[in-house]
Amino acid sequence: MKEIQKTFTPLVIFLTLVMTIGLTLQACAYEDDDDDDEGFSRFLPARMDFRPADDPQYREECGACHLAYPPGMLPARSWQRIMSGLEDHFGENAELDAQTARHITEYLSANAADRSHTGRAPNIARSLGVDAPLRFTETRYFLRKHHEIPPRLVVNNPDVESFSRCEACHTGAERGDYDEHQVRIPGVGRWDD
Ligand code: HEC
Numbered sequence: 347m348k349e350i351q352k353t354f355t356p357l358v359i360f361l362t363l364v365m366t367i368g369l370t371l372q373a374c375a376y377e378d379d380d381d382d383d384e385g386f387s388r389f390l391p392a393r394m395d396f397r398p399a400d401d402p403q404y405r406e407e408c409g410a411c412h413l414a415y416p417p418g419m420l421p422a423r424s425w426q427r428i429m430s431g432l433e434d435h436f437g438e439n440a441e442l443d444a445q446t447a448r449h450i451t452e453y454l455s456a457n458a459a460d461r462s463h464t465g466r467a468p469n470i471a472r473s474l475g476v477d478a479p480l481r482f483t484e485t486r487y488f489l490r491k492h493h494e495i496p497p498r499l500v501v502n503n504p505d506v507e508s509f510s511r512c513e514a515c516h517t518g519a520e521r522g523d524y525d526e527h528q529v530r531i532p533g534v535g536r537w538d539d
């Protein structure tokens with residue numbers, strides 16, 4: 347009996363230590379998470395921060411000049427504002443025929459941040475309150491996630507130029523994966539903060 351205790355006591359102490367260290371590390375990993383939509387999704391096989399844009403007409407028309415943005419990035423009232431001002435769309439003419447415009451407006455509205463339960467959509471909707479921004483990149487939600495990135499890596503970087511070009515840095519943007527560990531800023535490489 348004594349012999350068994352001699353061998354087992356150190357083992358129990360060792361296992362307890364390993365478990366404590368493991369739990370502490372896990373807690374640290376989520377320490378800087380400021381919203382509750384981040385931790386759990388890391389354990390899912392295919393991470394989805396946003397449901398990717400899947401409507402063929404939307405992808406074709408609104409993916410011609412930039413990424414076909416995920417509808418869950420803005421609330422329905424923002425999409426409606428954007429869709430009703432396409433003749434002067436950030437300095438470009440992006441006008442569509444009435445039927446296509448109606449279809450796209452319906453698609454965007456139905457899957458908007460305030461109508462979707464996927465990924466970050468609910469938190470984005472909550473953070474906006476009643477605002478109807480035309481840009482996700484000017485929302486507090488976005489700025490909070492990107493405030494550590496200096497302008498020289500974006501506006502002064504010919505391979506990026508604008509924060510609106512999500513896919514320039516987020517290698518999984520098309521899949522709706524915006525995990526910070528998948529970020530590669532052109533000319534900088536892996537992002538380690
Ligand atoms: C003719 C080119 C063109 C087309 C077509 C186009 N856009 Fe844009 N869009 C732009 C430009 C230019 C910007 C500003 C990009 C920048 O600031 O770098 C922009 C920005 C945006 C933004 C703001 C992104 C941010 O900064 O958060 C949204 C949202 C958007 N477009 C939605 C749409 C939708 C919806 C459609 C389809 C109806 C569409 N766009 C079609 C040129 C276009």
Ligand code: HEC
Nearest residue numbers: 491494500508509510511512515524525526529531537539
């Ligand atoms: C210049 C490169 C760059 C561009 C362009 C960019 N991002 Fe990011 N993004 C980053 C980096 C770097 C981080 C991680 C920041 C940190 O952890 O400090 C990040 C973080 C995020 C996060 C949080 C991810 C996480 O794991 O917490 C989201 C969501 C996000 N970006 C969405 C977008 C969207 C949507 C766009 C386009 C409208 C965009 N980003 C454009 C570089 C970029």
